[in-house]
Amino acid sequence: xxxxxxxxxxxxxxxxxxxxxxxxxxxxxxxxxxxxxxxxxxxxxxxxxxxxxxxxxxxxxxxxxxxxxxxxxxxxxxxxxxxxxxxxxxxxxxxxxxxxxxxxxxxxxxxxxxxxxxxxxxxxxxxxxxxxxxxxxxxxxxxxxxxxxxxxxxxxxxxxxxxxxxxxxxxxxxxxxxxxxxxxxxxxxxxxxxxxxxxxxxxxxxxxxxxxxxxxxxxxxxxxxxxxxxxxxxxxxxxxxxxxxxxxxxxxxxxxxxxxxxxxxxxxxxxxxxxxxxxxxxxxxxxxxxxxxxxxxxxxxxxxxxxxxxxxxxxxxxxxxxxxxxxxxxxxxxxxxxxxxxxxxxxxxxxxxxxxxxxxxxxxxxxxxxxxxxxxxxxxxxxxxxxxxxxxxxxxxxxxxxxxxxxxxxxxxxxxxxxxxxxxxxxxxxxxxxxxxxxxxxxxxxxxxxxxxxxxxxxxxxxxxxxxxxxxxxxxxxxxxxxxxxxxxxxxxxxxxxxxxxxxxxxxxxxxxxxxxxxxxxxxxxxxxxxxxxxxxxxxxxxxxxxxxxxxxxxxxxxxxxxxxxxxxxxxxxxxxxxxxxxxxxxxxxxxxxxxxxxxxxxxxxxxxxxxxxxxxxxxxxxxxxxxxxxxxxxxxxxxxxxxxxxxxxxxxxxxxxxxxxxxxxxxxxxxxxxxxxxxxxxxxxxxxxxxxxxxxxxxxxxxxxxxxxxxxxxxxxxxxxxxxxxxxxxxxxxxxxxxxxxxxxxxxxxxxxxxxxxxxxxxxxxxxxxxxxxxxxxxxxxxxxxxxxxxxxxxxxxxxxxxxxxxxxxxxxxxxxxxxxxxxxxxxxxxxxxxxxxxxxxxxxxxxxxxxxxxxxxxxxxxxxxxxxxxxxxxxxxxxxxxxxxxxxxxxxxxxxxxxxxxxxxx
Numbered sequence: 001x002x003x004x005x006x007x008x009x010x011x012x013x014x015x016x017x018x019x020x021x022x023x024x025x026x027x028x029x030x031x032x033x034x035x036x037x038x039x040x041x042x043x044x045x046x047x048x049x050x051x052x053x054x055x056x057x058x059x060x061x062x063x064x065x066x067x068x069x070x071x072x073x074x075x076x077x078x079x080x081x082x083x084x085x086x087x088x089x090x091x092x093x094x095x096x097x098x099x100x101x102x103x104x105x106x107x108x109x110x111x112x113x114x115x116x117x118x119x120x121x122x123x124x125x126x127x128x129x130x131x132x133x134x135x136x137x138x139x140x141x142x143x144x145x146x147x148x149x150x151x152x153x154x155x156x157x158x159x160x161x162x163x164x165x166x167x168x169x170x171x172x173x174x175x176x177x178x179x180x181x182x183x184x185x186x187x188x189x190x191x192x193x194x195x196x197x198x199x200x201x202x203x204x205x206x207x208x209x210x211x212x213x214x215x216x217x218x219x220x221x222x223x224x225x226x227x228x229x230x231x232x233x234x235x236x237x238x239x240x241x242x243x244x245x246x247x248x249x250x251x252x253x254x255x256x257x258x259x260x261x262x263x264x265x266x267x268x269x270x271x272x273x274x275x276x277x278x279x280x281x282x283x284x285x286x287x288x289x290x291x292x293x294x295x296x297x298x299x300x301x302x303x304x305x306x307x308x309x310x311x312x313x314x315x316x317x318x319x320x321x322x323x324x325x326x327x328x329x330x331x332x333x334x335x336x337x338x339x340x341x342x343x344x345x346x347x348x349x350x351x352x353x354x355x356x357x358x359x360x361x362x363x364x365x366x367x368x369x370x371x372x373x374x375x376x377x378x379x380x381x382x383x384x385x386x387x388x389x390x391x392x393x394x395x396x397x398x399x400x401x402x403x404x405x406x407x408x409x410x411x412x413x414x415x416x417x418x419x420x421x422x423x424x425x426x427x428x429x430x431x432x433x434x435x436x437x438x439x440x441x442x443x444x445x446x447x448x449x450x451x452x453x454x455x456x457x458x459x460x461x462x463x464x465x466x467x468x469x470x471x472x473x474x475x476x477x478x479x480x481x482x483x484x485x486x487x488x489x490x491x492x493x494x495x496x497x498x499x500x501x502x503x504x505x506x507x508x509x510x511x512x513x514x515x516x517x518x519x520x521x522x523x524x525x526x527x528x529x530x531x532x533x534x535x536x537x538x539x540x541x542x543x544x545x546x547x548x549x550x551x552x553x554x555x556x557x558x559x560x561x562x563x564x565x566x567x568x569x570x571x572x573x574x575x576x577x578x579x580x581x582x583x584x585x586x587x588x589x590x591x592x593x594x595x596x597x598x599x600x601x602x603x604x605x606x607x608x609x610x611x612x613x614x615x616x617x618x619x620x621x622x623x624x625x626x627x628x629x630x631x632x633x634x635x636x637x638x639x640x641x642x643x644x645x646x647x648x649x650x651x652x653x654x655x656x657x658x659x660x661x662x663x664x665x666x667x668x669x670x671x672x673x674x675x676x677x678x679x680x681x682x683x684x685x686x687x688x689x690x691x692x693x694x695x696x697x698x699x700x701x702x703x704x705x706x707x708x709x710x711x712x713x714x715x716x717x718x719x720x721x722x723x724x725x726x727x728x729x730x731x732x733x734x735x736x737x738x739x740x741x742x743x744x745x746x747x748x749x750x751x752x753x754x755x756x757x758x759x760x761x762x763x764x765x766x767x768x769x770x771x772x773x774x775x776x777x778x779x780x781x782x783x784x785x786x787x788x789x790x791x792x793x794x795x796x797x798x799x800x801x802x803x804x805x806x807x808x809x810x811x812x813x814x815x816x817x818x819x820x821x822x823x824x825x826x827x828x829x830x831x832x833x834x835x836x837x838x839x840x841x842x843x844x845x846x847x848x849x850x851x852x853x854x855x856x857x858x859x860x861x862x863x864x865x866x867x868x869x870x871x872x873x874x875x876x877x878x879x880x881x882x883x884x885x886x887x888x889x890x891x892x893x894x895x896x897x898x899x900x901x902x903x904x905x906x907x908x
Contacts, residue, residue, distance in 0.1 A: 071884060074877040079476055082421050082431030082469030084453075089435075090128030092460040096121075099456055101144040101151070102443045105167035105206050108452040108464070109187045110194040111445075112165060112208050114153070116141050120165070122208050124194045125454070126187050128462050131194070136212055137161060145233040148405055148448075152247060153212075154228025158219065160249065162233070162261070163212030170205045179203055216276055218249045218257055226251040234297040234349065246301040247276070250292060256281040256306065258321050279321040285329055287312050293340050299349040299503070303366065307332065307354070309339045315366060317381050330385040332364060344401035346410060346424055348503035350486050351388070353410055353424075355398025361412060363389035363424050368489045371740075388484040389427040394420060402444040402453065406502045409450050409472050413441025419455060419465070423473035425483060425505055430472055435463050471871050479510050479878070482745055493745055495842035495853070497862055497872050508875055510882060512842040515746070516852030517886075520834055521827040523763030523848070524770055528827075529820055531767070532774035536816075539775075540782035541804040544616030552779060559772035567836030570765030575756050575837060582650050582754070584638030588631050590675050595630025599623055601712070645671060651754045654849060656738050662728070668737040668751060669727025670720070677726075678719035685711060745844060752847035757839040759848050766833050770823040777822065781815020782808055814901035821894030825887055831856040855879045 092099065097117035104111040104125065112122045118137030123130055136153070143154035149166035175182075175197075182188055182197045189195075193207030217225065229252050236244040245261035260277040281304065290308045297304055297318075304316040304324075311333025318324045332354050333340060342355040351365045366383040378384070400413035408424040417439060421430040435441075439457030446453050450472075454464045482491035486505045494507035535555070539548055578585050599622065603611070645667035646653040653659040659667060741749040785808045793803040809816075831854075839851020840861065853861075859876050866873040 068881075068884065071877055071881040074874055075881055078471045078474040078871070078874050078878065080471070082467060082472070084419060084421065084431050084433040084465050084467055086433065086435070086463055086465040087452075088125060088128060088462070088464040090462045092128075092456065092462055093130075099443055100141055101146050102445050102454060102456060103146060103149075103165070104445055104447050104452065104454045104464070105208075106448045107169075107196065107204070107206060108447050108466075109196050110167070110206050110208070111454055111464075113456075114141065114144055114151070118153075118155075120208075120210060122192075124187055124189055125464055128464075129189065131189050132192055134210065136163075136210065139215075143228045143231050145231050147233055147235060150233055150235045151212075152231055152233030154218075154231045154249065155215065156227045157215075158225030158227060158251065159215035159217050160228060160231065160247065160259075161212050161215055162247070163210070165208050165210050168207050168209045170207070172203050172205065175201065175203055216259075218259070218278075219251060219255060219280075220278065226253040226255070228252075230292060230295045232294075232296045232345075234299075234301055236300060244300050246297060248281075248295050248297050248304050250295045250306065254283060254286065256283055256295070256304075258301075258304065258316075258318055258324060260301075260321060277321075279318075279324060281316055281318070281324050282326060283314075285314060285326045294343040296343070296345045296352060297349060298366075305352055307340060307343050307352070309341070310336075311338075311340055313385070315385060325380070327381045328366075328379045328384060330364075332362070332385075332387075342398045342401050344403055344410070346403045346408065347405060348486070348505070351424060353401050353403065355401065355412065357397045359394030359396055359398060359414060361391040361394065361398060361422065362387050363391075363427075365486055367487055370489050386484075386489075388486070389424055391422050391427055392429050394418060396440075400441045400444040400455070402446045404446050404450040405448045406450055407472060408505060409446070409469070411444050411446050411453055413444045413455055415440040417441060417457060419444070419453070421467065421469065421472075425485070425507075426473040426475055426478040428473055428475055428478070430469055431467070433465065435461070471874065474871065474874075479508065481509075483507070483509065491745065493844055495858070497875065498865070506871075510855070510879065512844050513853060513855045513858050513879065514882070515844050516838070516842060517828060517854040517856070519759060519846070519852055520762045520766060520830075520838060520854055521824060523759045524766035524827045524830075525820070525824060527763045527767030528770040528774060528823060532771045532819070532823070533778055533816060535771075536775050536778035536782055537804055537809070539779050541800065541808060542616075543620060547617045547620055552776075555772050556776050557772075558768070559776070561769075562832075563769055563830060564832040564836070566765050566769055567833040570761050570833060570837035571757055572836075574765065575758075575761050578761060579651075579754070579756050581635060581638065583642040583646070584635040585760075586671075587634040587638045587641065591630045591634035591637075592627055595626045595633075596623060597712070598630075599626035654738060654751055654754045662731055665731040665736050666724065666727040669730055670723045672737060672750065673723035673726055674719050677722045678715060681715045681718050681722075685715060741846070746846065747844060748846040750846065751849060752845070754849045755839055755841075755851050757837050758851050759838075762834055762838045762851070765837050766827055766830055769830065769833060770827050773826055774819045774823040777819035778812070778816045781812040781819070784815070785811045814898045817901060818894060818898050821890060821898075825890055828854075828886060828890070829856050829883065830854070831860050835860055855883050 092113075097115040097119070099113045099115050101114040102111060109125050110122060110131070111125060112120055114120050114136070118135055118139060118141050119133050120136050121130060121133040137155060139155040139157050139159070141153055142156050145152040145154075149164045151161075151163055151165055153161040153163075155161065176190070176195075179188060179190060179195055179197070182195070182203075184197050184199070187194050187196045190203075190205055191207070193205045195203050195205045198204050218228065219226065228249055230250040232248050234244065234246045234248075245263070247259040247261060249257045249259065251257070258279045258281055260279070262275050262277065286306070287308055287310070290310050290312065293307045293309050295304065295306050301321075302317075302319045304314075304318055306314040306316070311331050313330045313332050314326050315328040315330060316324050317327045333356060335358075338356040338358050338360065340354055341357050344353050345351070346353055346363070351363050353361070353363055355361050364385050364387055366385050367388075368382065369378055369384060394412065394414045395418060396415035398412055399415050400411075402411040402413075404410060409430065410422055410424065412420045412422060414420070417435040418432060419435065419441065420432040422428065423430050435455065435457070439459035439461055441455050442458040443456040444453060445455075446467075450467065450469070452464065452466050454462070456462050482493055484491045485494060485507055488494075493509040493511040495509055495512050496504075496507040498504060498506060539552060543551065603619065603622075642648060642650055647658040647664070649658060653664070653668070658664065737749065737751040739749060741747065789807050789811065790803055793807045794800070798806070834854045835857040838853065838857065840853050840857065841851050842853040842858065843850070845852070859879055862872060862876055866876055
């Protein structure tokens with residue numbers, strides 16, 4: 001063997017050019033001489049690119065994390081608990097008469113007390129310093145009712161004083177000499193009121209304005225006067241309530257009077273005088289030997305509650321005071337070993353708060369009976385009292401209540417001196433504290449802003465404290481669990497963030513919004529996914545390339561159409577047209593697919609010599625014509641079907657004004673079940689019968705087409721017969737498409753009252769917004785499938801349709817699924833279309849002809865009315881957080897499923 005050649009001077013460098021002869025080094029394939037080291041510029045560019053890409057990716061992740069943290073930072077404060085911090089503790093002068101009423105001003109710098117002797121004393125809150133005492137009654141006081149600044153005083157001589165004690169606020173020019181040196185936040189007595197230095201070096205003076213009219217006798221027609229035992233004063237300040245003013249009084253002799261107050265103003269002196277129209281209420285059902293605890297009026301004076309200590313409560317209907325009557329005797333204490341020790345009306349004068357001797361607290365109101373209650377079991381006014389809320393028990397007997405003047409909070413004092421703050425709507429305990437002084441809480445009052453309170457014990461100890469509870473009643477469970485709202489027969493999910501007055505009870509359940517979002521998304525996807533995917537399959541596998549070059553860009557351009565335009569078209573154009581042609585519009589969902597199949601069947605009848613020379617765009621044009629023809633045929637046939645099945649008026653049928661009999665109800669089932677059963681019949685035929693007929697195959701196209709035509713006709717007939725039979729069976733057991741299909745608190749009825757802007761409209765219009773996205777991505781996924789797979793399938797004898805469905809579609813399914821998930825995310829977050837064409841009603845109703853409200857639309861609707869940092873503002877950010885979570889979950893599921901399908905596709 002020859003000796004080994006000497007090692008090359010290039011050593012083992014793999015990048016060294018090869019010496020191919022002539023002693024000249026070989027060039028690289030680029031023709032340029034290879035370099036032994038990478039230039040510094042390339043290294044720098046690689047390093048910079050690496051860091052830019054890394055920083056960019058981390059920035060995207062960081063941005064998403066910051067968005068999530070920001071949303072959480074806005075939402076989390078909603079769920080904090082209240083803090084009650086004592087600020088003033090003092091003693092009331094023991095020589096004074098016992099206090100019977102107390103009220104603190106809005107800025108918590110002063111308060112007034114009315115005592116049994118008829119004196120009204122004003123105090124500076126800091127140090128409880130007495131400012132002034134004035135006598136408003138020369139007769140001992142036996143009962144007092146305070147509603148905001150309105151005061152009614154019942155007296156021992158059987159008369160009542162009506163008046164008001166509002167706190168007036170003034171701002172003197174400059175700082176008076178007497179107030180020089182006052183520090184910000186400090187207060188001082190000034191000109192019969194309390195002065196406070198506020199920001200801007202200004203002085204604010206708070207002074208009570210005391211106004212009372214002449215005493216009014218109660219029970220003039222009853223003969224001798226009797227001391228006033230209990231009373232309640234109702235003044236409706238808003239014009240919407242009619243400016244009602246009324247009084248209900250229980251005297252010591254057990255007689256109950258309803259007084260309608262009429263105001264007259266003297267045009268000369270501008271003096272207002274009040275006169276009473278008196279009506280005595282029947283007391284023949286009143287219990288004997290039991291002490292009454294309180295008498296209360298319902299909103300607008302339409303009812304009266306007379307509560308006794310054993311729990312028995314007479315509910316009077318006073319809508320017509322002249323013919324007032326007892327309509328219910330309710331028992332507010334099912335447990336007989338307890339007694340009612342305190343009661344008050346919540347803001348709005350609808351809900352009655354009751355406290356008992358064992359520390360129990362509950363909320364009651366009169367409401368409608370549940371549906372289906374027999375008439376003979378109802379009260380005369382068709383209402384009954386229900387215990388809507390039960391609260392955590394206190395450690396001792398309840399002795400005092402003070403409801404808030406601006407929301408559903410109320411303060412509770414007990415016999416041990418504990419102060420507890422509750423929220424009515426959510427039945428939640430907000431906070432609690434214990435006074436340092438001994439004795440039971442005798443009187444309590446929340447400030448008008450509910451940010452402070454003042455209490456007085458039966459030993460004369462007075463305490464004022466601050467309340468930090470910016471978002472009362474906002475507990476996470478309350479947003480997703482049913483609540484017994486005021487006036488409702490039972491628990492429910494509702495969204496109604498506010499009302500015209502503070503009396504309105506906020507309803508902030510997210511469930512109707514989530515339901516509306518899912519419902520709109522479901523109908524949009526049901527409309528969009530079949531059209532988009534079938535269109536992608538046709539475009540990718542069957543359409544002429546020249547037609548595809550026009551059709552695909554045109555559909556992709558639809559994605560750029562502003563959603564507000566689609567919403568405008570849906571709400572103002574499509575919805576009214578659809579309402580006029582409901583049967584025809586619904587029939588098109590069946591007729592158009594049937595027309596396409598009919599086109600395919602007729603196309604098989606054409607001779608091959610005629611079909612083969614035709615350009616590929618000809619079938620496409622013919623198919624479009626078939627769609628238009630079947631659409632027109634559906635509109636022509638629909639009135640006949642409407643007359644046969646629905647008595648000529650489908651809206652009246654949906655509203656159950658017609659078609660309530662056996663065949664009328666069955667007609668709805670026929671219309672719903674026929675398309676579904678037709679699909680099932682075709683599936684059964686293709687699965688179980690067609691394989692046996694393949695043994696009798698023939699090459700005669702006309703015979704094949706004839707057999708297919710007969711199969712379609714027979715399948716349709718079988719579907720109609722099955723739909724009639726099944727629909728009749730459903731009707732016979734009481735099932736009606738328009739009936740009550742309530743599942744819990746959600747109405748799942750498939751059909752019902754027709755609303756112009758409904759789920760069908762939103763499904764169509766939002767479907768048009770989603771179709772371009774799903775279509776484009778799906779078509780790209782199918783087009784990217786290697787042609788070698790198509791060629792192999794066709795070479796093995798598969799038809800183009802079999803190749804598309806059994807070969808191409810499984811390989812591209814991961815891309816199609818991704819397209820559907822992206823379209824789903826687009827539908828979930830859609831705003832303007834649902835805002836304009838979905839009815840904007842946050843309800844739990846599965847009726848396809850009813851609307852709803854999505855979370856995105858709710859944010860758009862409510863945000864202009866939500867002050868920054870307030871409760872509604874944070875609720876809307878909570879909605880955004882839920883949408884963020886829904887999108888995250890959808891995308892995560894999409895990625896997991898896509899990877900699963902991708903692995904399966906790689907195995908093909």
